[in-house]
Amino acid sequence: ASYDMGGHDTYMHKEIHEQADAVDRVLRGRIDDRFSTVHLGGLNLDAREARQIRRVKILGCGTSYHAGMIGAQMIEELARIPADAEPASEFRYRNAVVDPDTLYIAVSQSGETYDVLAAVQELKRKGARVLGVVNVVGSAIAREADGGIYVHAGPEVCVVSTKCFTNTTVAFALLALHLGRTRDLSVRDGKRIIEGLRKLPAQIAEMLEQEEEIKKLAQEYAEAHSMLFIGRVRGYPVAREASLKLKEVSYIHAEAYPASELKHGPLALIEPALPTVAIVPDDDLLEKNRAAMEEIKARSGKILAVAHQHQEKADQTIVVPKNEDELDPILMGIPLQLLAYHTALALGRDIDKPRNLAKSVTVE
Numbered sequence: 001a002s003y004d005m006g007g008h009d010t011y012m013h014k015e016i017h018e019q020a021d022a023v024d025r026v027l028r029g030r031i032d033d034r035f036s037t038v039h040l041g042g043l044n045l046d047a048r049e050a051r052q053i054r055r056v057k058i059l060g061c062g063t064s065y066h067a068g069m070i071g072a073q074m075i076e077e078l079a080r081i082p083a084d085a086e087p088a089s090e091f092r093y094r095n096a097v098v099d100p101d102t103l104y105i106a107v108s109q110s111g112e113t114y115d116v117l118a119a120v121q122e123l124k125r126k127g128a129r130v131l132g133v134v135n136v137v138g139s140a141i142a143r144e145a146d147g148g149i150y151v152h153a154g155p156e157v158c159v160v161s162t163k164c165f166t167n168t169t170v171a172f173a174l175l176a177l178h179l180g181r182t183r184d185l186s187v188r189d190g191k192r193i194i195e196g197l198r199k200l201p202a203q204i205a206e207m208l209e210q211e212e213e214i215k216k217l218a219q220e221y222a223e224a225h226s227m228l229f230i231g232r233v234r235g236y237p238v239a240r241e242a243s244l245k246l247k248e249v250s251y252i253h254a255e256a257y258p259a260s261e262l263k264h265g266p267l268a269l270i271e272p273a274l275p276t277v278a279i280v281p282d283d284d285l286l287e288k289n290r291a292a293m294e295e296i297k298a299r300s301g302k303i304l305a306v307a308h309q310h311q312e313k314a315d316q317t318i319v320v321p322k323n324e325d326e327l328d329p330i331l332m333g334i335p336l337q338l339l340a341y342h343t344a345l346a347l348g349r350d351i352d353k354p355r356n357l358a359k360s361v362t363v364e
């Protein structure tokens with residue numbers, strides 16, 4: 001199918017710019033101010049069942065796996081249920097223990113990725129409860145799951161995922177809030193998260209206004225042969241996704257690392273020719289992240305910070321609007337989509353169809 005590009009030169013650019021509207025859609029009709037929670041009609045999970053969940057395991061591939069990593073953190077933080085994400089392919093080949101008190105969640109833009117579908121089928125065969133967090137309505141994974149959340153990002157044509165990633169993280173915030181409010185999350189915290197969610201569309205629009213400055217940075221970074229992305233806790237999955245996006249679309253080698261692990265290896269690589277992108281949210285780990293940047297500077301490494309305020313230790317900072325701590329990862333990924341896009345543009349890459357990649361991988 002081919003959709004109108006609406007004045008954009010690539011679908012990737014169009015889809016990046018559709019994100020404020022897309023997030024508006026995933027929120028629409030779901031917020032319940034009376035009980036400071038959200039309604040997720042397709043979940044098929046009543047409050048008693050929700051309270052019996054002992055663990056959450058999230059499965060996906062590529063960008064959807066990274067959105068799942070963010071989702072797992074949100075579920076742990078807001079609902080206090082142990083949660084983690086794993087690539088669906090790893091899960092299905094390691095003969096994982098399937099536990100009846102675990103809620104399994106399959107994440108997929110297309111709803112057709114073979115490894116994810118096979119994991120869902122194996123889980124169902126063993127009697128597990130599986131939810132889908134899916135974009136394409138009526139797709140194979142959506143049909144196979146016991147229930148789930150549609151992320152309503154709209155059609156995504158570019159092979160690399162942008163707006164669907166953002167919407168999936170918002171869908172996970174809704175799920176985490178819902179699970180939290182069936183358990184111990186207070187009305188006050190529920191309200192706080194709802195207010196944060198409502199701010200997102202305007203903050204995305206504000207973020208996208210910085211495109212010209214990010215384009216200039218991208219033209220500079222397009223000369224790099226390799227880049228390092230670091231972050232910790234909430235910033236780490238953002239670093240993972242940003243590194244994937246840059247690799248996919250610009251073909252520049254990139255590696256993501258937890259900032260805390262720098263001293264256990266990657267510091268050996270630091271030199272002026274290896275720039276680092278540091279994800280530095282203004283949360284309780286800010287000082288730790290500043291210390292990591294200092295270690296890089298001490299070895300003459302160049303740093304681009306993505307932060308909520310100007311970072312002195314960095315050579316350049318992209319300032320992102322601040323939201324509630326738990327929701328910060330949603331916005332921090334957006335400037336890095338623009339960075340990947342403009343780097344690829346500067347290098348003359350085939351942005352909507354990167355070499356060797358497919359939009360959905362329906363084979364093993």
Ligand code: G6P
Pocket residue numbers: 061062063064107108109110111112113116159160161357358359360361
């Ligand atoms: C392919 C695409 C990626 C995508 C991944 C998972 O590798 O190139 O952009 O993230 O599949 O796709 P899904 O449709 O399951 O989210």
